[in-house]
Amino acid sequence: MTGLVLLAADQQLPEDVGKAGPIGALLTVLLFIAILLLVKSMTTHLKRVPKSFDAADDGPRVVVPDSPAELVDPRPEPGQQVLDTLRRAPRAIEGPRPHDDRPGAAGG
Numbered sequence: 001m002t003g004l005v006l007l008a009a010d011q012q013l014p015e016d017v018g019k020a021g022p023i024g025a026l027l028t029v030l031l032f033i034a035i036l037l038l039v040k041s042m043t044t045h046l047k048r049v050p051k052s053f054d055a056a057d058d059g060p061r062v063v064v065p066d067s068p069a070e071l072v073d074p075r076p077e078p079g080q081q082v083l084d085t086l087r088r089a090p091r092a093i094e095g096p097r098p099h100d101d102r103p104g105a106a107g108g
Contacts, residue, residue: 063075
């Protein structure tokens with residue numbers, strides 16, 4: 001029997017071997033719990049995101065006029081002011097000129 005005790009004493013590991021195992025296991029469990037909480041939080045946030053961001057899916061738009069005149073007069077279409085300006089001044093956009101008198105100009 002004393003022979004077994006002496007043999008076991010010779011094969012004994014140093015004191016610091018094996019002490020990191022419980023700390024590593026604890027950190028692994030804590031990280032796993034943190035990941036589960038993050039997944040749960042992200043799932044609840046993603047459920048709040050609308051299926052589509054199209055403006056047509058929203059409800060009717062309420063437009064509040066800036067002045068009482070806008071209640072009576074219809075609102076102009078987008079870009080209508082630019083079209084009216086171009087109709088009043090048709091030379092605002094000129095077509096290409098038939099020839100160019102500048103030196104070194106391409107064309108002819």
